[in-house]
Amino acid sequence: xxxxxxxxxxxxxxxxxxxxxxxxxxxxxxxxxxxxxxxxxxxxxxxxxxxxxxxxxxxxxxxxxxxxxxxxxxxxxxxxxxxxxxxxxxxxxxxxxxxxxxxxxxxxxxxxxxxxxxxxxxxxxxxxxxxxxxxxxxxxxxxxxxxxxxxxxxxxxxxxxxxxxxx
Amino acid sequence: xxxxxxxxxxxxxxxxxxxxxxxxxxxxxxxxxxxxxxxxxxxxxxxxxxxxxxxxxxxxxxxxxxxxxxxxxxxxxxxxxxxxxxxxxxxxxxxxxxxxxxxxxxxxxxxxxxxxxxxxxxxxxxxxxxxxxxxxxxxxxxxxxxxxxxxxxxxxxxxxxxxxxxx
Amino acid sequence: xxxxxxxxxxxxxxxxxxxxxxxxxxxxxxxxxxxxxxxxxxxxxxxxxxxxxxxxxxxxxxxxxxxxxxxxxxxxxxxxxxxxxxxxxxxxxxxxxxxxxxxxxxxxxxxxxxxxxxxxxxxxxxxxxxxxxxxxxxxxxxxxxxxxxxxxxxxxxxxxxxxxxxx
Numbered sequence: 317x318x319x320x321x322x323x324x325x326x327x328x329x330x331x332x333x334x335x336x337x338x339x340x341x342x343x344x345x346x347x348x349x350x351x352x353x354x355x356x357x358x359x360x361x362x363x364x365x366x367x368x369x370x371x372x373x374x375x376x377x378x379x380x381x382x383x384x385x386x387x388x389x390x391x392x393x394x395x396x397x398x399x400x401x402x403x404x405x406x407x408x409x410x411x412x413x414x415x416x417x418x419x420x421x422x423x424x425x426x427x428x429x430x431x432x433x434x435x436x437x438x439x440x441x442x443x444x445x446x447x448x449x450x451x452x453x454x455x456x457x458x459x460x461x462x463x464x465x466x467x468x469x470x471x472x473x474x475x476x477x478x479x480x481x482x483x
Numbered sequence: 484x485x486x487x488x489x490x491x492x493x494x495x496x497x498x499x500x501x502x503x504x505x506x507x508x509x510x511x512x513x514x515x516x517x518x519x520x521x522x523x524x525x526x527x528x529x530x531x532x533x534x535x536x537x538x539x540x541x542x543x544x545x546x547x548x549x550x551x552x553x554x555x556x557x558x559x560x561x562x563x564x565x566x567x568x569x570x571x572x573x574x575x576x577x578x579x580x581x582x583x584x585x586x587x588x589x590x591x592x593x594x595x596x597x598x599x600x601x602x603x604x605x606x607x608x609x610x611x612x613x614x615x616x617x618x619x620x621x622x623x624x625x626x627x628x629x630x631x632x633x634x635x636x637x638x639x640x641x642x643x644x645x646x647x648x649x650x
Numbered sequence: 651x652x653x654x655x656x657x658x659x660x661x662x663x664x665x666x667x668x669x670x671x672x673x674x675x676x677x678x679x680x681x682x683x684x685x686x687x688x689x690x691x692x693x694x695x696x697x698x699x700x701x702x703x704x705x706x707x708x709x710x711x712x713x714x715x716x717x718x719x720x721x722x723x724x725x726x727x728x729x730x731x732x733x734x735x736x737x738x739x740x741x742x743x744x745x746x747x748x749x750x751x752x753x754x755x756x757x758x759x760x761x762x763x764x765x766x767x768x769x770x771x772x773x774x775x776x777x778x779x780x781x782x783x784x785x786x787x788x789x790x791x792x793x794x795x796x797x798x799x800x801x802x803x804x805x806x807x808x809x810x811x812x813x814x815x816x817x
Contacts, residue, residue, distance in 0.1 A: 322809055324606030324774065326624020356614070437808060439658030440491065441608025441775025442783055447690070449609055457660020464809035472808050474604060474639050475489055475631035477648040481811040491773030493791020523781070607658065608775025616776055641771060641806050642656055642798035644815040 317430045320467040321478070322437055322460060328476030333395055333432045334368060336471075340430040341393035346374045347384055349402040364397075378405045382416070382423040385431065392429050399435035399463065403456055413455055421466050435460050437472075484597040487634040488645070489604055489627060495643030497531060500562055500599045503638075505536070507597040508560035513541045514551055516569040531564075545572045549583070549590040552598065559596050566602035566630065570623055580622055588633050602627050604639075651764045654801040655812070656771055656794060662810030664698060667729055667766045670805075672703070674764040675727035680708045681718055683736040698731075712739045716750070716757040719765065726763050733769035733797065737790055747789055755800050769794050771806075 319336055323329035337344045346368065352358035365374065373392075377384040381402055388394045396402075406413055424431050438456050464470045469483025486503055490496035504511045513535065519525035532541070540559075544551040548569055555561045563569075573580055591598050605623050631637045636650025653670055657663035671678045680702065686692035699708065707726075711718040715736055722728045730736075740747055758765050772790050798804045803817025 320809065324604060324624065325610070326606050326621045326628070328624075328628045356617075437607045437658060437774075438609050439607070439660050440771045440773070442772050442778050442787060443659070444609050450690075453609060454660045457658070457662075460808075461660070461662045461810040464811055470809060470811055472813070474627075474648060475487065475637060476628040477631055477637055479639070479646065479648055479813065481808060481813055491771060491791065492777070493773050493788045493795070495791075495795045523784075604774045605776050606774070611776050620776060641794075641815060642654065642804060643795040644798055644804055646806070646813065646815055 318424050318467045319430070319432045319469040319471070319483070320460070320463050321432060321434050321471050321473060322464075323473030324437055327473045329434050329473040330364060330397055331367070331476065332471060332473050332478050333397065333434045337393045337395045337430070337432050338369070338371070340432075341391060342371060343389070343392045344372050345388055345392050345394050346372050347381060347394055347396045348374060348376045349378055349381060349396070349398060349405060351376070351378050351405075378402070379409060379411065382419040385420070385423040385427055388427060388429055390428060394427065394429060394431045396431065396433045399433055399459060400438070400456060403459055404452070407452065407455065413459070417459055417462055421462065424466070433463060435463065485591050485634045486597070486599045486636045486638070486650070487627070487630050488599060488601045488638050488640060489631075490640030491604055494640045496601050496640040497564055498534070498643065499638060499640050499645050500564065500601045501535060504560045504562045504597070504599050505538070507599075508558060509538060510556070510559045511539050512555055512559050512561050513539050514548060514561055514563045515541060515543045516545055516548060516563070516565060516572065518543070518545050518572075545569070546576060546578065549586040552587070552590040552594055555594060555596055557595060561594065561596060561598045562601070563598065564601045566600055566626060567605070567623060570626055571619070574619065574622065580626075584626055584629055588629065591633070600630060602630065652758050652801045653764070653766045653803040653805070653817070654794070654797050655766060655768050655805050655807060656798075657807030658771055658774075661807045663768050663807040664731055665701070665810065666805060666807050666812050667731065667768045668702060671727045671729045671764070671766050672705070674766075675725060676705060677723070677726045678706050679722055679726050679728050680706050681715060681728055681730045682708060682710045683712055683715060683730070683732060683739060685710070685712050685739075712736070713743060713745065716753040719754070719757040719761055722761060722763055724762060728761065728763060728765045730765065730767045733767055733793060734772070734790060737793055738786070741786065741789065747793070751793055751796055755796065758800070767797060769797065
């Protein structure tokens with residue numbers, strides 16, 4: 317059972333995803349792709365961690381999320397937060413995005429426990445001014461489409477409220 | 484009865500909010516948070532004012548919207564347009580956003596007449612390049628979530644068409 | 651029968667629009683407003699062309715889409731992809747946007763075959779920093795509202811999945 321939770325920045329998508337994971341299983345792993353590389357990011361991670369309830373185990377994995385997904389314990393729901401930071405890490409480390417995406421989707425398919433993935437919608441502003449910005453926006457859009465195609469459920473979140481696009 | 488109308492720039496959210504206020508009460512106050520500080524803004528305000536029908540009283544209040552809400556006349560619906568400019572004014576004047584938001588929500592709860600608030604979705608583009616841009620985007624997202632949580636109805640508007648997220 | 655397919659960049663809106671056109675008629679014309687002015691754009695056009703199935707005739711028309719719409723053959727569905735590049739071309743050539751929009755909507759009304767138009771949502775990021783950026787965002791929002799008002803159906807697409815705002 318794969319669920320994609322899509323939304324803008326600060327749309328409340330992580331809280332929606334947490335509630336979905338909590339409804340799915342008593343034990344959960346929070347698979348974090350963000351890294352505390354600067355103070356702003358560290359504060360954001362600490363804030364997220366503080367608002368999560370009990371029953372969560374945290375795993376930090378900036379790149380090899382497919383492998384981390386493969387290591388999830390039986391009966392433990394996985395919340396992958398988020399695909400946007402993962403994609404950014406992949407691009408930063410010059411990884412093959414198509415191959416990594418295929419591996420992630422294979423791992424999600426093989427995972428016996430429920431998986432919830434969080435991702436950002438980043439394509440509803442003006443065209444980015446830099447080639448890198450446009451490349452990132454395009455890669456994020458393609459990734460969201462690929463995950464949504466395989467997902468059983470897709471929610472679009474605005475102001476903390478989910479709208480179901482699928483499922 | 485609190486309604487939040489959320490949408491992108493030029494999405495037609497003000498027209499949707501005006502129709503909701505007109506359906507709710509014969510007399511309405513248009514609580515404007517924008518100030519005509521430059522020619523572009525003045526033109527925008529004049530355009531909005533010209534398209535409003537009869538039955539509207541206009542109050543301009545860039546900061547103390549809670550107080551203005553408290554002064555609304557009995558039976559008069561209030562359209563607060565918009566939370567985004569209000570937030571921008573708060574940040575510009577270095578006000579305490581959490582305290583001001585709490586005061587606004589208290590005033591909305593206490594208001595006997597229907598209240599419609601308009602706000603922008605600003606988090607669906609790439610990550611802003613400046614710390615101020617990121618701070619604004621985050622504050623706007625948090626504010627939208629807080630208002631939506633208290634609202635009886637929440638509409639997401641695109642191309643002039645409302646999609647109800649709540650209510 | 652006019653359908654508007656609205657979405658962010660890389661949201662899968664063209665694929666959704668293609669499927670709608672294919673369901674509507676056996677013969678289709680792909681009315682392309684994009685021009686291969688640089689390598690990035692040429693690659694994007696070639697990619698789109700390669701993913702289209704059989705049964706499509708391609709017409710490239712950066713500006714006079716109303717005239718091109720008038721020339722569509724009987725029984726042939728038209729996919730106009732996209733209004734955003736068209737608007738950008740109009741602004742670049744200093745055309746009268748209001749007059750061109752009226753002509754486009756007249757041509758769509760007069761067209762006996764189904765018409766599907768693709769457009770971008772560009773107003774859900776922060777306020778653009780340049781006057782040109784703000785002018786484009788505003789013109790795009792107004793155009794989307796005008797087309798949506800006349801359309802029989804309006805879909806909002808995210809991650810390849812349509813959400814019907816109308817119809």
